[in-house]
Amino acid sequence: MTGALLQCGHYDRFECRSCTWLERPYDEQLASKQATTRELVSAALGARAEPEWLPPVASAPAGFRTKAKMVVGGTVGRPTLGLWDPSRGSVDLRDCALHSAGIVAALPMLASFVTRAALAPYDVPTRSGELKHVLVTESPAGELMVRWVLRSTEAATRVRKHLAWLLAGVPSLRVVTLNIQPAHAALLEGERELVLTERDSLPMLVNGLTLHLGPRSFFQTNTDVAAALYRTARAWVDELAPTTVHDLYCGVGGFALHLAAPGRRVTGIEISADAVAAAERGRDDAGLAPDLVRFLVGDATSYLIEERADLVVVNPPRRGLGVELATRLEESGPATILYSSCNPETLARDLAVLSSYQPVRAQVLDMFPQTAHLEVLVLLSRVA
Ligand SMILES: C[S@@+](CC[C@H](N)C(=O)[O-])C[C@H]1O[C@@H](n2cnc3c(N)ncnc32)[C@H](O)[C@@H]1O
Secondary structure (H helix, E strand, C coil): CCCCCCCHHHHHCCCCCCCCCCCCHHHHHHHHHHHHHHHHHHHCCCCCCEEEECCCCCCCCCEEECCCEEEEEECCEEEEEEECCCCCCEECCCCCCCCCCHHHHHHHHHHHHHHHHHCCEEECCCCCEEEEEEEECCCCCCCCEEEECCCCCHHHHHHHHHHHHHHHHHEEEEEEEECCCCCCCCCCCCCCCEEEECCCCCCEECCCCEEEECCCCCCCCHHHHHHHHHHHHHHHHHCCCCEECCCCCCCCHHHHHHHHHCCEEEEEEECCHHHHHHHHHHHHHHCCCCCEEEEEECHHHHCCCCCCCEEEEEECCCCCCHHHHHHHHHHHHHCCEEEEEEEEEHHHHHHHCCCCCCCCEEEECCCCCCCCCEEEEEEECCCC
């Protein structure tokens, strides 16, 4: 842990103010995340007792983001990779201190590729140009996936033509795709993905398990803290030794694969078919039997599985479970719920609905230093 402040010229020049907590020492950020999360959870519990709060899990204060989402601006000759601001226009942030070292090292070559393949950056006010974003992910092994988000397939031939040059210039690059996002809307990516490389997913080795990350699947932004999250989940669940586990919003299988154990049936449910296919691949790589560990494409909100679970893991997007799913869980009655939340406000709202559950243990994990965002893991035991 550190009390030193991270220095950033972009922040000082008001070019990028995304790191809203940059002026707070890291120790203070962590303490504040713990305190506000505790307060919100406490207020939702009514007469129920407070859980035991374990010390928060810290992150490296810089270089922790293994996923970069860069808006491409400027011109073909002088592209910027960073953000677009209505008053300032495009801002180049390729030296952003939050990104992992492998991403920072690759960004200059990616900018050169924009020029070489003549990919005209999309200009928001005039709605002209082709290239909207470049999305980069780095795996723990230092391999990269790069996704070019384009307005149309107009530039696809030029990207293919110069791909060998890019692969030679960025030797860690394993997966390159084009994502087509035709709408003039603040959407990061579109539905259509064209994979240009032999490999179509990035192996993410986390705690000895390989999670396969495809272009359109979710993965936590901070891989080190995600690894700590999955290890903690496994330790807490192993103490309880459930025989049946459901993992709702399972993504590419992070929780499900960590919680698999001899004789334990684990079922993951996820809306993205690509993510489910990736989770199955991770299961097969780990040598886990498909009849013990299975993944289903479906809507977690309306999930219905014939077997009851002893323990249900939920890891929803920021909107939380919502009244419908929280009520369903409250009524269906698993003995334990393990709730991993990236939004303490929706967590608190869901806890109020889950009134038959006592939160017994909780821990804040800092996935997002320099901002108010965080992850929190709560173990809930049924008491009524
Ligand atoms: C916060 S991510 C968690 C993923 C995974 N648990 C992990 O550790 O990486 C939320 C996931 O929920 C999925 N999702 C969103 N809405 C859903 C729904 N209604 N039903 C099932 N999955 C959903 C998303 O595709 C995404 O993979």
